[in-house]
Amino acid sequence: MSAMFGAEQRIVVATGNRGKLRELREAFASLGGVLVPQTELGVFAAPEVAPTFVENALAKARHAAQASGLPAIADDSGLVVPAVGGAPGIRSARYAGDQATDAQNNAKLLAALDGARDRSAYFFCALVFLAWPTDPTPITAIGRWDGLIVDKPRGENGFGYDPHFLIPALDRTAAELSLGEKTALSHRGQACRRLAAKLENVW
Numbered sequence: 001m002s003a004m005f006g007a008e009q010r011i012v013v014a015t016g017n018r019g020k021l022r023e024l025r026e027a028f029a030s031l032g033g034v035l036v037p038q039t040e041l042g043v044f045a046a047p048e049v050a051p052t053f054v055e056n057a058l059a060k061a062r063h064a065a066q067a068s069g070l071p072a073i074a075d076d077s078g079l080v081v082p083a084v085g086g087a088p089g090i091r092s093a094r095y096a097g098d099q100a101t102d103a104q105n106n107a108k109l110l111a112a113l114d115g116a117r118d119r120s121a122y123f124f125c126a127l128v129f130l131a132w133p134t135d136p137t138p139i140t141a142i143g144r145w146d147g148l149i150v151d152k153p154r155g156e157n158g159f160g161y162d163p164h165f166l167i168p169a170l171d172r173t174a175a176e177l178s179l180g181e182k183t184a185l186s187h188r189g190q191a192c193r194r195l196a197a198k199l200e201n202v203w
Helices: 018-027 053-068 089-094 102-112 179-185 187-202
Strands: 010-013 034-037 072-080 120-130 139-149 165-167
Touching: 010 018, 010 053, 018 034, 018 072, 018 179, 018 187, 053 072, 053 120, 053 139, 072 089, 072 187, 089 102, 120 187, 139 187, 179 187
Parallel strands: 010 034, 010 072
Antiparallel strands: 072 120, 120 139, 139 165
16 A cells, blocks of 8 residues: 655644554554654643544544644544443543553453353444544544453553453454554454545545
């Protein structure tokens, strides 16, 4: 795939999460340009108050584009566990509290699932691209990655709920995958490829 943006074009990414940024850079390597986290530009995170991943991603993209004056890509993603009413959902990063660590979020999830027979779960990602802050035609893409929640953490890679998210077909957790393997399979990887394809057609 040829590059869609010039080598000097900067694109702000509405995140300060190093794990997400690493995955986005891997997935969008063919875009051209430079993905810059909003934290490097002094842009504070936008409030995430919408009830859905898509709405939150759009709000974050508009905020980052407005504050930076650059095209923006925003991701909103999380883990959905049907047995606990769809939690952690849009509060995945803050499930155990606004300043919660990954370990605290995982501990709360496992406690909520204690005794549950249904351990199914899926990661969901919504990605939004805006060419400018008031762009009336945002380009969106979504991805979904199905798996099971396991009690014992496995693997040293990834972040968040990855050590507890088992891919049954591989008998490996997301944290046992290399970055390349994860990008090929994950919700974020799926959404990135779909968004990149849409951008190629539009740009």
